[in-house]
Amino acid sequence: MSIVFEEGADAITGDGRQRGLATYALTFLLWPAILAACIYGTWLGFESGHSAIYFNITYLLLALSLFALERLLPHEREWLKNDRQMGADLAHTLLSKGFAQVLVIVGLTIGIAEVAASKGGEFWPTHWPLAFQIMLGLVIAEAGLYIAHRVAHEWALLWRFHAVHHSAPRLWFFNTGRFHLVDTVTSILLSQPLLFLAGAPSDVFIWTNSITAFIGMLTHCNIEMRFGPLNYVFNTPAVHRWHHSRNPAEGNSNYGENLMLFDILFRTFYCPNRRPPADIGIDGPMPTNFTGQFAQPFRRDQAALPVTSGGDD
Ligand SMILES: [Zn+2]
Ligand SMILES: [Zn+2]
Numbered sequence: 001m002s003i004v005f006e007e008g009a010d011a012i013t014g015d016g017r018q019r020g021l022a023t024y025a026l027t028f029l030l031w032p033a034i035l036a037a038c039i040y041g042t043w044l045g046f047e048s049g050h051s052a053i054y055f056n057i058t059y060l061l062l063a064l065s066l067f068a069l070e071r072l073l074p075h076e077r078e079w080l081k082n083d084r085q086m087g088a089d090l091a092h093t094l095l096s097k098g099f100a101q102v103l104v105i106v107g108l109t110i111g112i113a114e115v116a117a118s119k120g121g122e123f124w125p126t127h128w129p130l131a132f133q134i135m136l137g138l139v140i141a142e143a144g145l146y147i148a149h150r151v152a153h154e155w156a157l158l159w160r161f162h163a164v165h166h167s168a169p170r171l172w173f174f175n176t177g178r179f180h181l182v183d184t185v186t187s188i189l190l191s192q193p194l195l196f197l198a199g200a201p202s203d204v205f206i207w208t209n210s211i212t213a214f215i216g217m218l219t220h221c222n223i224e225m226r227f228g229p230l231n232y233v234f235n236t237p238a239v240h241r242w243h244h245s246r247n248p249a250e251g252n253s254n255y256g257e258n259l260m261l262f263d264i265l266f267r268t269f270y271c272p273n274r275r276p277p278a279d280i281g282i283d284g285p286m287p288t289n290f291t292g293q294f295a296q297p298f299r300r301d302q303a304a305l306p307v308t309s310g311g312d313d
Contacts, residue, residue: 027226030069031218031236038062038214042207055210062214066173066221075224075237076278079170084288086174091290092164093177096184103188104209124199130207137200137208138258144191145257150268152183153252156305160297161186166251167286167293167303171237171244172222180297187257215258231271232260239269241276246283248306250276282306 038058045054074080125133152162161180168175179187195205219240227236235256245251253270256263263269284303287293296302 027073027224028228030073030223030225031227031230034062034065034218035214039211042210046203051206055206055213059213059217062217063173066217066223070172070222073224075222075241076170078278079172079222081170083169085168088288088290088293089168089175089178092179092181092293095181096177096179099181100184100188103185104192122199124201124204126201130203133201133204134207134211137195137198137204138211139261140194140198140200141191141208141212142256142259142262144194145187146255146262146266148187148190149255149257150266152186153255153306156302158183158186159305160302163282163284163286163303164293164296166244166280166282168244169281170222171220171241171280173217173220176217176220180294182297212258232264232269234259238276239271241280242270242272244280245277246279246281247277248308251306252308 041054041058041061042051045051045058048054070080125136128136149162152158161183164180165178165183168178195208200208215235219235219237221237223237225237227234227238230236231239235254235258239254239256239260242250243254250270253268254260254263255268260269282303285299285301286296286303
Protein backbone atom coordinates (compact mmCIF):
# COMPACT_ATOMS: atom_id res chain seq x y z
CA MET A 1 0.00 0.00 0.00
CA SER A 2 1.39 3.35 -0.98
CA ILE A 3 0.82 6.25 1.36
CA VAL A 4 0.75 9.56 -0.45
CA PHE A 5 1.82 12.76 1.27
CA GLU A 6 0.93 16.06 -0.22
CA GLU A 7 3.90 18.19 -1.17
CA GLY A 8 4.50 21.35 0.75
CA ALA A 9 6.03 22.89 3.82
CA ASP A 10 3.65 21.15 6.18
CA ALA A 11 5.48 17.90 5.57
CA ILE A 12 8.18 19.36 7.76
CA THR A 13 6.13 21.49 10.10
CA GLY A 14 4.28 18.41 11.19
CA ASP A 15 0.68 19.10 10.28
CA GLY A 16 -0.90 15.70 10.45
CA ARG A 17 -4.54 16.67 10.46
CA GLN A 18 -5.31 15.13 7.09
CA ARG A 19 -3.45 11.93 7.69
CA GLY A 20 -4.14 8.95 9.80
CA LEU A 21 -2.82 9.27 13.30
CA ALA A 22 -1.10 5.92 13.02
CA THR A 23 0.78 6.96 9.89
CA TYR A 24 1.68 10.25 11.50
CA ALA A 25 3.02 8.48 14.58
CA LEU A 26 4.87 6.06 12.33
CA THR A 27 6.78 8.88 10.66
CA PHE A 28 8.10 9.90 14.08
CA LEU A 29 8.89 6.35 15.16
CA LEU A 30 10.59 5.07 12.00
CA TRP A 31 14.03 6.61 12.37
CA PRO A 32 14.60 5.71 16.05
CA ALA A 33 13.02 2.26 15.52
CA ILE A 34 15.25 1.45 12.54
CA LEU A 35 18.38 2.67 14.31
CA ALA A 36 17.42 0.68 17.43
CA ALA A 37 16.94 -2.46 15.30
CA CYS A 38 20.40 -1.96 13.77
CA ILE A 39 21.94 -1.52 17.21
CA TYR A 40 20.16 -4.68 18.36
CA GLY A 41 21.59 -6.60 15.37
CA THR A 42 25.08 -5.36 16.21
CA TRP A 43 24.60 -6.31 19.86
CA LEU A 44 23.54 -9.83 18.84
CA GLY A 45 26.78 -10.05 16.88
CA PHE A 46 28.86 -9.17 19.92
CA GLU A 47 26.91 -11.64 22.05
CA SER A 48 27.50 -14.44 19.55
CA GLY A 49 31.15 -13.57 18.93
CA HIS A 50 30.53 -12.95 15.22
CA SER A 51 30.29 -9.18 15.15
CA ALA A 52 31.49 -8.80 11.53
CA ILE A 53 28.95 -11.25 10.11
CA TYR A 54 26.10 -9.76 12.12
CA PHE A 55 27.11 -6.25 11.12
CA ASN A 56 27.08 -7.15 7.43
CA ILE A 57 23.70 -8.88 7.70
CA THR A 58 22.25 -5.93 9.63
CA TYR A 59 23.65 -3.49 7.07
CA LEU A 60 22.13 -5.48 4.20
CA LEU A 61 18.75 -5.71 5.94
CA LEU A 62 18.90 -1.97 6.58
CA ALA A 63 19.51 -1.34 2.88
CA LEU A 64 16.60 -3.58 1.86
CA SER A 65 14.26 -1.99 4.42
CA LEU A 66 15.14 1.52 3.27
CA PHE A 67 14.68 0.51 -0.38
CA ALA A 68 11.16 -0.71 0.41
CA LEU A 69 10.25 2.25 2.62
CA GLU A 70 11.47 4.74 0.01
CA ARG A 71 8.78 3.36 -2.27
CA LEU A 72 6.05 3.20 0.38
CA LEU A 73 6.72 6.56 2.01
CA PRO A 74 8.85 8.68 -0.33
CA HIS A 75 9.93 12.12 0.79
CA GLU A 76 10.53 13.35 -2.78
CA ARG A 77 8.82 11.39 -5.57
CA GLU A 78 11.23 12.93 -8.06
CA TRP A 79 14.12 11.26 -6.25
CA LEU A 80 12.67 7.83 -7.02
CA LYS A 81 13.48 8.30 -10.68
CA ASN A 82 16.57 6.62 -12.07
CA ASP A 83 19.44 9.11 -12.34
CA ARG A 84 21.56 6.61 -14.30
CA GLN A 85 24.34 6.99 -11.75
CA MET A 86 23.82 3.80 -9.77
CA GLY A 87 26.94 2.24 -11.28
CA ALA A 88 29.02 5.23 -10.21
CA ASP A 89 27.41 5.26 -6.75
CA LEU A 90 28.13 1.56 -6.27
CA ALA A 91 31.72 1.81 -7.51
CA HIS A 92 32.49 4.74 -5.17
CA THR A 93 30.90 2.86 -2.29
CA LEU A 94 32.80 -0.39 -2.88
CA LEU A 95 36.12 1.38 -3.42
CA SER A 96 35.77 3.67 -0.41
CA LYS A 97 34.42 1.00 1.94
CA GLY A 98 37.00 -1.52 0.77
CA PHE A 99 39.85 0.91 1.21
CA ALA A 100 38.51 2.00 4.60
CA GLN A 101 38.53 -1.60 5.78
CA VAL A 102 42.09 -2.06 4.55
CA LEU A 103 43.20 1.11 6.35
CA VAL A 104 41.64 -0.02 9.62
CA ILE A 105 43.08 -3.52 9.31
CA VAL A 106 46.54 -2.15 8.51
CA GLY A 107 46.24 0.25 11.44
CA LEU A 108 45.36 -2.60 13.78
CA THR A 109 48.03 -4.86 12.32
CA ILE A 110 50.88 -2.45 12.77
CA GLY A 111 49.71 -2.01 16.30
CA ILE A 112 48.63 1.60 16.46
CA ALA A 113 45.74 0.48 18.59
CA GLU A 114 47.96 -1.48 20.92
CA VAL A 115 50.44 1.37 21.29
CA ALA A 116 47.66 3.84 21.91
CA ALA A 117 45.96 1.49 24.34
CA SER A 118 49.10 0.98 26.36
CA LYS A 119 49.67 4.74 26.65
CA GLY A 120 46.26 6.25 26.44
CA GLY A 121 44.23 3.29 27.61
CA GLU A 122 44.38 4.54 31.13
CA PHE A 123 42.51 7.68 30.06
CA TRP A 124 39.67 5.70 28.62
CA PRO A 125 36.85 5.26 31.15
CA THR A 126 36.60 1.48 30.86
CA HIS A 127 34.56 1.44 34.08
CA TRP A 128 31.71 3.35 32.38
CA PRO A 129 28.72 1.37 31.10
CA LEU A 130 29.39 0.36 27.48
CA ALA A 131 26.61 2.63 26.14
CA PHE A 132 28.34 5.69 27.62
CA GLN A 133 31.71 4.56 26.28
CA ILE A 134 30.15 4.28 22.81
CA MET A 135 28.65 7.77 23.14
CA LEU A 136 32.09 9.09 24.10
CA GLY A 137 33.58 7.27 21.09
CA LEU A 138 30.99 8.89 18.81
CA VAL A 139 31.76 12.36 20.16
CA ILE A 140 35.54 11.91 19.80
CA ALA A 141 35.25 10.54 16.25
CA GLU A 142 32.78 13.31 15.41
CA ALA A 143 35.34 16.00 16.24
CA GLY A 144 37.57 14.71 13.44
CA LEU A 145 34.69 14.04 11.06
CA TYR A 146 33.30 17.54 11.57
CA ILE A 147 36.67 19.15 10.84
CA ALA A 148 37.27 16.96 7.78
CA HIS A 149 33.83 17.76 6.37
CA ARG A 150 33.99 21.48 7.08
CA VAL A 151 37.46 21.80 5.57
CA ALA A 152 36.19 19.93 2.50
CA HIS A 153 33.65 22.74 2.03
CA GLU A 154 36.03 25.61 2.73
CA TRP A 155 39.30 24.55 1.08
CA ALA A 156 39.14 24.45 -2.71
CA LEU A 157 41.61 21.58 -2.97
CA LEU A 158 39.46 19.23 -0.88
CA TRP A 159 36.19 20.57 -2.31
CA ARG A 160 37.29 19.16 -5.67
CA PHE A 161 36.95 15.68 -4.16
CA HIS A 162 33.96 16.34 -1.91
CA ALA A 163 32.08 17.83 -4.88
CA VAL A 164 31.65 14.27 -6.16
CA HIS A 165 29.39 13.55 -3.18
CA HIS A 166 27.43 16.78 -3.63
CA SER A 167 26.98 16.27 -7.35
CA ALA A 168 24.33 13.60 -6.64
CA PRO A 169 21.10 14.84 -8.22
CA ARG A 170 18.94 13.03 -5.67
CA LEU A 171 19.26 11.61 -2.18
CA TRP A 172 18.45 7.98 -1.50
CA PHE A 173 19.97 5.18 0.57
CA PHE A 174 22.01 3.96 -2.40
CA ASN A 175 24.26 7.00 -2.73
CA THR A 176 25.24 7.06 0.93
CA GLY A 177 28.72 5.83 -0.02
CA ARG A 178 29.16 8.12 -3.02
CA PHE A 179 32.44 9.64 -1.86
CA HIS A 180 35.63 10.09 -3.81
CA LEU A 181 38.33 7.85 -2.35
CA VAL A 182 40.47 10.87 -1.36
CA ASP A 183 37.46 12.34 0.50
CA THR A 184 36.94 9.08 2.38
CA VAL A 185 40.60 8.74 3.32
CA THR A 186 40.71 12.33 4.61
CA SER A 187 37.75 11.65 6.92
CA ILE A 188 39.26 8.41 8.18
CA LEU A 189 42.67 9.94 8.83
CA LEU A 190 41.15 12.81 10.79
CA SER A 191 38.76 10.71 12.90
CA GLN A 192 40.08 7.21 13.54
CA PRO A 193 43.47 8.22 15.05
CA LEU A 194 41.59 10.28 17.63
CA LEU A 195 39.92 7.10 18.86
CA PHE A 196 43.24 5.27 18.81
CA LEU A 197 44.93 8.04 20.78
CA ALA A 198 42.09 8.19 23.28
CA GLY A 199 42.75 4.51 23.94
CA ALA A 200 39.30 3.35 22.90
CA PRO A 201 38.93 -0.42 23.31
CA SER A 202 38.36 -2.35 20.08
CA ASP A 203 34.71 -3.00 20.98
CA VAL A 204 34.05 0.74 21.22
CA PHE A 205 35.89 1.17 17.96
CA ILE A 206 33.66 -1.36 16.20
CA TRP A 207 30.50 0.02 17.80
CA THR A 208 31.37 3.59 16.80
CA ASN A 209 32.05 2.63 13.20
CA SER A 210 28.95 0.43 13.00
CA ILE A 211 26.66 3.20 14.27
CA THR A 212 28.36 5.63 11.87
CA ALA A 213 27.53 3.26 9.00
CA PHE A 214 23.89 2.90 10.08
CA ILE A 215 23.30 6.62 10.65
CA GLY A 216 25.09 7.33 7.39
CA MET A 217 22.74 5.21 5.31
CA LEU A 218 19.69 6.57 7.14
CA THR A 219 20.90 10.12 6.55
CA HIS A 220 20.56 9.84 2.79
CA CYS A 221 17.32 7.88 2.67
CA ASN A 222 14.39 9.31 0.75
CA ILE A 223 11.71 8.46 3.30
CA GLU A 224 9.12 10.83 4.71
CA MET A 225 9.94 10.89 8.40
CA ARG A 226 9.79 13.40 11.21
CA PHE A 227 12.43 13.86 13.84
CA GLY A 228 11.40 16.60 16.26
CA PRO A 229 14.16 17.24 18.80
CA LEU A 230 16.29 14.43 17.30
CA ASN A 231 17.33 16.95 14.61
CA TYR A 232 19.35 18.76 17.28
CA VAL A 233 21.15 15.60 18.34
CA PHE A 234 21.70 13.44 15.26
CA ASN A 235 22.46 13.96 11.59
CA THR A 236 18.95 13.07 10.50
CA PRO A 237 17.79 13.01 6.85
CA ALA A 238 15.97 16.32 7.44
CA VAL A 239 19.16 17.99 8.59
CA HIS A 240 21.33 16.43 5.88
CA ARG A 241 18.96 17.42 3.06
CA TRP A 242 19.74 21.05 3.88
CA HIS A 243 23.42 20.20 3.63
CA HIS A 244 22.86 19.13 0.01
CA SER A 245 21.20 22.41 -0.98
CA ARG A 246 22.73 24.16 -3.99
CA ASN A 247 22.54 27.42 -2.05
CA PRO A 248 25.79 27.74 -0.05
CA ALA A 249 23.97 29.76 2.61
CA GLU A 250 21.98 26.59 3.30
CA GLY A 251 24.46 23.91 2.26
CA ASN A 252 27.48 25.15 4.22
CA SER A 253 25.92 23.77 7.36
CA ASN A 254 25.25 20.53 9.22
CA TYR A 255 28.72 19.08 8.73
CA GLY A 256 28.20 16.46 11.44
CA GLU A 257 28.48 12.84 10.32
CA ASN A 258 26.51 11.39 13.23
CA LEU A 259 25.94 14.16 15.74
CA MET A 260 24.97 17.81 15.52
CA LEU A 261 27.00 18.67 18.62
CA PHE A 262 29.82 20.50 16.83
CA ASP A 263 27.45 22.19 14.38
CA ILE A 264 25.58 23.65 17.33
CA LEU A 265 28.81 24.59 19.11
CA PHE A 266 30.32 26.25 16.04
CA ARG A 267 27.05 27.73 14.79
CA THR A 268 26.82 25.76 11.57
CA PHE A 269 23.56 24.05 12.51
CA TYR A 270 20.77 24.85 10.04
CA CYS A 271 17.29 23.35 10.04
CA PRO A 272 14.57 25.91 9.34
CA ASN A 273 10.94 25.00 9.67
CA ARG A 274 10.24 24.54 5.95
CA ARG A 275 10.83 21.98 3.27
CA PRO A 276 14.42 21.58 2.02
CA PRO A 277 15.00 22.01 -1.76
CA ALA A 278 14.44 19.02 -4.02
CA ASP A 279 16.73 20.43 -6.70
CA ILE A 280 20.11 19.53 -5.26
CA GLY A 281 23.59 19.20 -6.72
CA ILE A 282 26.52 21.42 -7.59
CA ASP A 283 27.00 24.20 -10.07
CA GLY A 284 29.93 23.01 -12.14
CA PRO A 285 31.19 20.16 -14.25
CA MET A 286 30.81 16.57 -13.04
CA PRO A 287 30.66 13.50 -15.29
CA THR A 288 27.93 10.97 -14.56
CA ASN A 289 30.11 7.85 -14.83
CA PHE A 290 32.51 6.51 -12.21
CA THR A 291 35.83 6.94 -14.01
CA GLY A 292 34.90 10.46 -15.05
CA GLN A 293 33.96 11.36 -11.48
CA PHE A 294 37.12 9.76 -10.12
CA ALA A 295 39.25 11.83 -12.51
CA GLN A 296 37.26 15.08 -12.24
CA PRO A 297 39.10 16.49 -9.16
CA PHE A 298 42.37 16.32 -11.12
CA ARG A 299 41.01 18.32 -14.05
CA ARG A 300 41.40 22.02 -14.66
CA ASP A 301 37.71 22.88 -14.91
CA GLN A 302 36.20 22.73 -11.42
CA ALA A 303 32.93 23.43 -9.65
CA ALA A 304 33.25 26.69 -7.72
CA LEU A 305 33.85 26.48 -3.99
CA PRO A 306 30.46 26.96 -2.29
CA VAL A 307 31.12 30.30 -0.63
CA THR A 308 28.54 31.71 1.73
CA SER A 309 27.93 35.36 0.99
CA GLY A 310 26.70 37.13 4.12
CA GLY A 311 24.00 36.17 6.60
CA ASP A 312 24.51 33.20 8.84
CA ASP A 313 21.00 31.90 9.14
ZN1 LIG B 1 29.35 18.08 2.36
ZN1 LIG C 1 25.37 13.53 1.80
